[in-house]
Amino acid sequence: MSFDAASLTNAAIGDLRAYDPGHDLPALRLRFGAAIAVLGSNENPLGPSPRARAAAQIALANIHRYPDPKGGALKAALSRRLNVDRDRIALGNGSHELLMLLAQCFADAAHEVIYSQYGFAVFMLAAAASGARATAIPSLPANHPAMPLGHDLDALAAAIGKATRLVYLANPNNPTGSWFDDDALAAFLDRVPPQVLVVVDEAYHEYVDAPGLSSALQFAERHPNLVVTRTFSKAYGLAGLRVGYAVAHPSVIAVLERLRESFNVNGVALAAAEAALEDPGHLARVREFNRSERAWLAAELARRGYRTLPSQTNFLLLDLARDATLLERHLFEHGVIVRPMGGYGLAHALRISIGRRDENLRLLEALP
Ligand SMILES: Cc1ncc(COP(=O)(O)O)c(C=O)c1O
Known part of the structure; x- marks a missing residue:
């Protein structure tokens, strides 16, 4: 009989499929x-x-050494910048690792983990890997006047039950680009019982300029069950080095530390992230470029009859209103790689990252 480890997996991951890049x-x-x-x-x-x-170049001299397992210097820099104590910060090999770790540490088969339909895909994965029941709450409708496909915070709050242990929200969200403002989050948090952890994934936080939206961090004192995750992969431009962080009550961080792999963030990444924090001018240029280029690209797409959803991120979700496979293929053949959204149940949509102007022009020129 041939060997197939697929039949040996734990029950929780039996139905999962590997990441499709x-x-x-x-x-x-x-x-x-x-x-x-x-x-x-x-x-x-x-x-x-x-x-x-x-800083990364300099750190290369020490790659024969293990990195600082506590990431002390980066935590100190984050602590200064965010004005939070160091014992409220955990570092991750990308924020992806921390999102997984949160469910692994706090949920099991007795629990439920909830998130929005079209919420970031890792939420479902994290829930499944923990063994918890994963529940996706229907998003706002596609024709919602303000926030098509956005998180329905009322429905999410109403769905919290006795077994719920974790709620994942992404603000702004990938792949929809949607967001909710600080007042909406405050009202949501007031409805969540203290034994339910609310994880607000702010991977795109640095790009945000919508009025009324700053950050969930301001609610940390009032709501010790709140966890905020962020990343150096997006606006800080360090996706290849894999660094993210979580800010939470010290007792939440202490639990994460029990399971965190000792050297999860490598030394080059630690050094580069710390230096990136010390260059607010670069971050401001990135923000401004993204803001103006996103507006320009959305307008150019609209001029050609393509609808995109409102976005506070570094991408646009293009809603084709018909199956998008052919368009994705067509663009691919013209050397333009975009992300099909069938895996999210959005087969009519394509996710398009904001590139350099020459890349964005290439996209526009390739459109049929
Ligand atoms: C909403 C959201 N959260 C988290 C991540 C994970 O980012 P990283 O693991 O690179 O920090 C991503 C990456 O695309 C994302 O879109």
Whole structure:
């Protein structure tokens, strides 16, 4: 009889499938070099601060050493910048790791984890890996006048029951680009019982400029059950180095620390992230570029008859109102990589990251 480990998995992950990165980008880059526009992964086309690159270079001298397992210098820099104590910060190998760890540490088969339909895909994965029941709450409708496909915070609050242990929210959310403001979050948090952890994923926080939306961090004192995650992968331009962080009550952080892999963030990443924090000028340029380029691209797409959803992120969700497979293929053949959304149940949509102007022009020129 042939061996197949698929029949040996734990019950929780039996139905899961491996991450689908879309196209094989390393192979495509080898084949086409600069002749492709990669607009599928919500990366920062301007890259990191030169100071972060320089710090990474210096840190290379020590790659024969284990990194600081506590990430002390980066935590100190974050603590200063965010004005939170160091014992409220956990570092992760990307915020993805922390999102997984939260469910693993706090939920099991006796619990339920809830999140919004079209919420970031890792929420479902984290819930499944923990063994908890995963419940997706219907999003706002696609024709909602203010926030199509956004999180329905009323429905999410109403869905919290005795077994609920964790709620994941993404603000702004990937792949919809949608968001909710501080007042809406405050009202939501007031409805959540203290034994339910609310994780607000702020991966795109640095891009936000919507009135009324700052950050969930302001509610941390009032709501010790609140966890905020952020990343250096987006506006800080360090996706390749994998650094994220969580800010939460010290007792939440202490639990995460029990299971966190000792050297989860490597030394080059720690050094680069710390240096990136010290260059607010670069971050401001990234924000401004993204804001104006996103508005320009949305307008150019609209001029050509393509509808995009409102976005506070570094990407646009294009709603084709019909199956988007052919368009994705067509763009691919013209060297423009975008992300199909069938895996999210949005087969009519494509997610398009804001690239450099030449990449965005390439996209526009390739459109049928
Ligand atoms: C909403 C959201 N959260 C978290 C992440 C994970 O980012 P990272 O693991 O690179 O920090 C992403 C990445 O795309 C994201 O879109």
